[in-house]
Amino acid sequence: MSSSLQDRYANALLGVFGTPQRVLERGKGAHVWDTEGREYLDLLAGIAVNALGHAHPAVVDAVSRQWNTLAHVSNFFATEPQIRLAEKLLALSGAPAGSGVYFGNSGAEANETAFKIARRHGGPQRDRILALEGAFHGRTMGALALTAKTTYREPFEPLPSGVTHLPFGDLAALEEALDERTAALVLEPVQGEAGVRPLPEGYLAAARRLTREHGALLIVDEVQTGIGRTGEWFAFQRQLQGPDASGDLPDVITLAKGLGAGYPIGAVITVGAAVSGLLTAGSHGTTFGGNPAAAAAALATLQEIEDAGLLAHVRTVSEAITDGLAALGDERITAVRAAGLLIAIDLAPDETAAPGAPVAKRAVEAALEQGFIVNAVAPGTLRLAPPLILTAEEAAGFVAALPAILDAAGQAATPAGPREGEQS
Ligand SMILES: Cc1ncc(COP(=O)(O)O)c(C=O)c1O
CATH class of the missing domain: 3.40.640.10 (Type I PLP-dependent aspartate aminotransferase-like (Major domain))
Incomplete structure (x- = not known):
């Protein structure tokens, strides 16, 4: 986020949510764009809210x-x-x-x-x-x-x-x-x-x-x-x-x-x-x-x-994600729990982690850098709660990117900022 907006946020809003990750400007479908024009696949949907994605007609x-x-x-x-x-x-x-x-x-x-x-x-x-x-x-x-x-x-x-x-x-x-x-x-x-x-x-x-x-x-x-x-x-x-x-x-x-x-x-x-x-x-x-x-x-x-038959679609895309994650065979993913499009990905603890920088928080920042919005629901767990309209192709894009996201998270020396608790 640009430093002037970050300062204005800090000066004008109560600090209960910690430091925001980005300032978002617009969205369409399962995608959002920040004020610097960068695009993200939104796999959190405002914490399980934007069922139809953004700006659904x-x-x-x-x-x-x-x-x-x-x-x-x-x-x-x-x-x-x-x-x-x-x-x-x-x-x-x-x-x-x-x-x-x-x-x-x-x-x-x-x-x-x-x-x-x-x-x-x-x-x-x-x-x-x-x-x-x-x-x-x-x-x-x-x-x-x-x-x-x-x-x-x-x-x-x-x-x-x-x-x-x-x-x-x-x-x-x-x-x-x-x-x-x-x-x-x-x-x-x-x-x-x-x-x-x-x-x-x-x-x-x-x-x-x-x-x-x-x-x-x-x-x-x-x-x-x-x-x-x-x-x-x-x-x-x-x-x-x-x-x-x-x-x-x-x-x-x-x-x-x-x-x-x-x-x-x-x-x-x-x-x-x-x-x-x-x-x-x-x-x-x-x-x-x-x-x-x-x-x-x-x-x-x-x-x-x-x-749009979204109940069946949710089940199909959920299965595609869990199958895709299993097929990665990445040992840094220790468990996946899915209830439709509410999905948790447990990550192995990282020995190299700096104190105060839990692996899931570093993965959230690395995912943002690579154009994906996900959430750290626990220190070692990522949560996905994407729009119900998420396509199998969009989901596959994230699954394919996850190993590189975890690589980058392993390299990150510091977390994005103090973010106490969950934003719920
Ligand atoms: C199961 C459950 N109940 C209640 C709430 C609170 O909802 P709200 O944040 O809209 O007050 C949440 C929010 O995450 C929730 O997950």
């Missing part, structure tokens, strides 16, 4: 038309795009009659809403919420209480009380923790920020059965995994509705990221009339949530995912 047209018609009205009034979007989300999730949708503006806000639903479920007697170790549910106070990472939590304590984090994937621990005081279990079907970690086979179906037996809600956070990212509309569908599963549904589903393909929107789906009745008139609200402009962006996104 379907979203541009829908938002432009809606802005020219009616962009915002407050929730004192209804609009047709908002109603159509709620109906569409209910249909895609398979939620029965009596279910409902609440719109907000982000993933954290969707999870705040789910937290309040959990508080209302069972009243003061059910004052406990279970979450999982490794969980990431957002940075606002309620969402942070559900998030596991102590370095994110501790500076802001006291957080809303009653949340216990259970060992990841441990059904015995879940069975032991569930009791008549448990209001809800909150989990991600695939933990994104923990390095693309899917729940073990059978865990979600068992959690569904156990939460129901104990009268607790099952809240599934699909903020990162929802809207086609894993090759299904929702990741829970493969885990709860696959051939050996019960065909069941969670009680609450939270969404954001890919839903608006870049237009900020979050959503909460409440399944069935009982859960949908927990938040009543006046008990929750938002100024912007579900405004017609955001709803139009989301409707266009869902329509395009359907029309």
Whole structure:
């Protein structure tokens, strides 16, 4: 980034995101360009957000038309795009009659809403919420209480009380923790920020059965995994509705990221009339949530995912990437985990690494130098969350470049700059 923009950024914005890697100016499809005219293949998509890439005509047209018609009205009034979007989300999730949708503006806000639903479920007697170790549910106070990472939590304590984090994937621990005081279990079907970690086979179906037996809600956070990212509309569908599963549904589903393909929107789906009745008139609200402009962006996104057959495309390109990475036979790649186009690449620790320069961060900088945007989700792990429209050819270009990126990362003496934590 040019030094004058870097200085202006540092002087004008809070430093919570560290030093930005580049200043980006425009995008088209899966490509973006920085202010110095350099082109990048965007394999992060604004952290799993730009489902249709950049400047997709379907979203541009829908938002432009809606802005020219009616962009915002407050929730004192209804609009047709908002109603159509709620109906569409209910249909895609398979939620029965009596279910409902609440719109907000982000993933954290969707999870705040789910937290309040959990508080209302069972009243003061059910004052406990279970979450999982490794969980990431957002940075606002309620969402942070559900998030596991102590370095994110501790500076802001006291957080809303009653949340216990259970060992990841441990059904015995879940069975032991569930009791008549448990209001809800909150989990991600695939933990994104923990390095693309899917729940073990059978865990979600068992959690569904156990939460129901104990009268607790099952809240599934699909903020990162929802809207086609894993090759299904929702990741829970493969885990709860696959051939050996019960065909069941969670009680609450939270969404954001890919839903608006870049237009900020979050959503909460409440399944069935009982859960949908927990938040009543006046008990929750938002100024912007579900405004017609955001709803139009989301409707266009869902329509395009359907029309372009992107769920099957995600599965095909995901397989091409994992096969391609395996075919490299590069021993610096120690593991690959893929849930559709949410992919983690574990890198072998590098003995030559300078202190404070984890291998994944150096690989991110080396990738940028070679024209690829990827993310260091952990010190030794790269994450890819590209647009769902990424072509197999574009993906192959990255796979072919990865050995040279890792070579360059091995040579880099210093990291790009202080970048504490993840930008989520
Ligand atoms: C699973 C999950 N939940 C919630 C959030 C928070 O979403 P937002 O950053 O839109 O508040 C994220 C963001 O990374 C996420 O991955």
